[in-house]
Amino acid sequence: SAVISQKPSRDICQRGTSLTIQCQVDSQVTMMFWYRQQPGQSLTLIATANQGSEATYESGFVIDKFPISRPNLTFSTLTVSNMSPEDSSIYLCSVGDSFMNTEAFFGQGTRLTVV
Amino acid sequence: SQQGEEDPQALSIQEGENATMNCSYKTSINNLQWYRQNSGRGLVHLILIRSNEREKHSGRLRVTLDTSKKSSSLLITASRAADTASYFCATVSNAGNNRKLIWGLGTSLAVNP
Numbered sequence: 001s002a003v004i005s006q007k008p009s010r011d012i013c014q015r016g017t018s019l020t021i022q023c024q025v026d027s028q029v030t031m032m033f034w035y036r037q038q039p040g041q042s043l044t045l046i047a048t049a050n051q052g053s054e055a056t057y058e059s060g061f062v063i064d065k066f067p068i069s070r071p072n073l074t075f076s077t078l079t080v081s082n083m084s085p086e087d088s089s090i091y092l093c094s095v096g097d098s099f100m101n102t103e104a105f106f107g108q109g110t111r112l113t114v115v
Numbered sequence: 116s117q118q119g120e121e122d123p124q125a126l127s128i129q130e131g132e133n134a135t136m137n138c139s140y141k142t143s144i145n146n147l148q149w150y151r152q153n154s155g156r157g158l159v160h161l162i163l164i165r166s167n168e169r170e171k172h173s174g175r176l177r178v179t180l181d182t183s184k185k186s187s188s189l190l191i192t193a194s195r196a197a198d199t200a201s202y203f204c205a206t207v208s209n210a211g212n213n214r215k216l217i218w219g220l221g222t223s224l225a226v227n228p
């Protein structure tokens with residue numbers, strides 16, 4: 001199992017600013033993922049955070065808007081850059097094994113409101 | 116892209132009743148997983164069922180998988196108010212080395228005391 005600490009749990013930000021969300025895992029993990037979830041909706045994968053290399057982004061998400069760092073096997077950050085109200089959402093960090101053959105674990109989420 | 120679809124999208128039942136949620140998917144899978152989410156918080160894993168399994172139990176939860184119909188169901192028996200949450204299915208495909216979870220749209224369950 002893995003315990004994930006995600007910070008901050010919530011924030012209210014001004015448009016045009018940036019917010020960095022941190023994800024700390026209590027053990028080394030292979031796969032780390034960042035999701036966005038609009039209220040009442042399902043999860044949308046933003047990117048897979050790769051240790052030691054650039055993140056792999058899903059269609060519709062770009063590095064300039066959502067830069068990701070993963071300096072080691074237990075930590076990752078997601079930055080939401082140049083925010084607009086459309087970025088208001090819940091952002092979730094998740095970890096799993098290499099082939100997703102076992103359960104994924106999630107942080108408690110970051111509820112972001114952009115005003 | 117989302118490939119899973121759950122139905123119903125919303126379900127309201129009385130405490131003590133059973134709740135059944137269904138999930139359909141489109142491609143060949145390695146496994147299918149069910150998760151619960153309380154009020155926009157992090158998701159909690161419930162059950163993982165592999166493509167060669169047909170049924171799995173965990174406490175009051177029963178999951179079935181029909182790979183010929185590309186569908187799964189989650190049954191919660193003797194529901195409690197604390198079961199009120201959103202439930203999501205997620206599939207892992209067989210294809211490629213970069214595996215990820217493909218999420219369904221979710222079922223919002225309300226259990227009334």
